[in-house]
Amino acid sequence: MNTAQEIAYDFFLSLLAIILIFLNIALLISCCNKPSSETQPEDSSPAGSVSTAAKARAYQLSDIDAATDGFNPLRIIGQGSSGTVYAAVFPGDDDQLVAVKRIHPSLVLLNAGLEFSSVIKTLSSAHHPNIAPVLGHSQAPGERIVAMEFVGIQNLNHLLHESAEGLDWSRRLTIAAGAARGIEYLHNQMAPGTIHGCVKPSKVLIDSKFRARVCDYGICFNGRRGIVGYVDAEYWNRGASKESDVYGFGVVLLELLTGRKSEEGLLVKWAVPLLKEMRFGEVLDPRLVAPSDMKLIVRLGKVASACVGNCRMSRPTMVQVAAILNCLELDHDRFGFD
Numbered sequence: 001m002n003t004a005q006e007i008a009y010d011f012f013l014s015l016l017a018i019i020l021i022f023l024n025i026a027l028l029i030s031c032c033n034k035p036s037s038e039t040q041p042e043d044s045s046p047a048g049s050v051s052t053a054a055k056a057r058a059y060q061l062s063d064i065d066a067a068t069d070g071f072n073p074l075r076i077i078g079q080g081s082s083g084t085v086y087a088a089v090f091p092g093d094d095d096q097l098v099a100v101k102r103i104h105p106s107l108v109l110l111n112a113g114l115e116f117s118s119v120i121k122t123l124s125s126a127h128h129p130n131i132a133p134v135l136g137h138s139q140a141p142g143e144r145i146v147a148m149e150f151v152g153i154q155n156l157n158h159l160l161h162e163s164a165e166g167l168d169w170s171r172r173l174t175i176a177a178g179a180a181r182g183i184e185y186l187h188n189q190m191a192p193g194t195i196h197g198c199v200k201p202s203k204v205l206i207d208s209k210f211r212a213r214v215c216d217y218g219i220c221f222n223g224r225r226g227i228v229g230y231v232d233a234e235y236w237n238r239g240a241s242k243e244s245d246v247y248g249f250g251v252v253l254l255e256l257l258t259g260r261k262s263e264e265g266l267l268v269k270w271a272v273p274l275l276k277e278m279r280f281g282e283v284l285d286p287r288l289v290a291p292s293d294m295k296l297i298v299r300l301g302k303v304a305s306a307c308v309g310n311c312r313m314s315r316p317t318m319v320q321v322a323a324i325l326n327c328l329e330l331d332h333d334r335f336g337f338d
């Protein structure tokens, strides 16, 4: 090779090297920007994941009317202080059952300023194994209807207090941990930080796999009466907050431990001092035999007492509560109750 050829050859090699470097950089950038669907499938995350795309469906009132046979009383699956829940079937949706909650007309009037459709749109982005998903809504003069996935006919209030079947300690712990994860998801993983507003046993639905699914979250129809005994004292002046949800969850834990209903706050006053003095013989649900190893129950009692603490600032967050209950659940899976 003569000198001119050598220079041309070196120039060609340098150019090739520069092109390769640019190609590598471009490849790296495109890999970083690629959605990580392969590494993080949306549904496989144990803590669930935020589904950013809200999928709320706007139903015509006539469609809801047809799906419930004209709000046929035979289709009622539950009645609360804020509305009536019906089992609905929409033709064309594989005849799947949908739970539709028709808000009481008096509450619709009282909450006329509530931006119902945009609240529902936000809530419909919730996606977590321990949440009952909101599917959509229907709105007409005097009518506000929320459509939810039909979870099943059992709720924790019924199972714990009204059913002969009862719940053993293992199921109670699993339900408590699942419900904690659901509320934690609402508080911390849903934009813009949803508050449940009324955490109590009837809002914890139990699906066919005995998994807890928290329902009826995020819409507060002022005028609700069903919350007495499940919210802290500040609630009545300052409204609902994450801390009042933690309080409500603490009361749910107390009901799971004692098997007694919260009667206007009396359960907290009665059970917490007994738990603190470790008088488990007096406080635990008398229908169940106490486990021979009380470690998990003692820890559950401590979490419950901390959640219903008087001062909002002193209560644990739902992240902490869910983390502790996850650990208890794992310990239970490994060692059981006895």
Ligand SMILES: Nc1ncnc2c1ncn2[C@@H]1O[C@H](COP(=O)(O)OP(=O)(O)OP(=O)(O)O)[C@@H](O)[C@H]1O
Residues within 6 Å of the ligand: 077, 078, 079, 080, 081, 082, 083, 084, 085, 099, 101, 132, 148, 149, 150, 151, 152, 153, 154, 155, 198, 202, 203, 205, 215, 216, 225, 226, 227
């Ligand atoms: N998505 C759902 N799937 C199946 N059943 C449901 C669903 N949502 C609610 N229910 C049933 O309907 C019942 C009534 O629910 P609702 O939220 O209206 O009232 P509540 O919790 O019983 O009382 P309140 O609203 O007064 O606190 C629930 O307890 C539950 O059994």
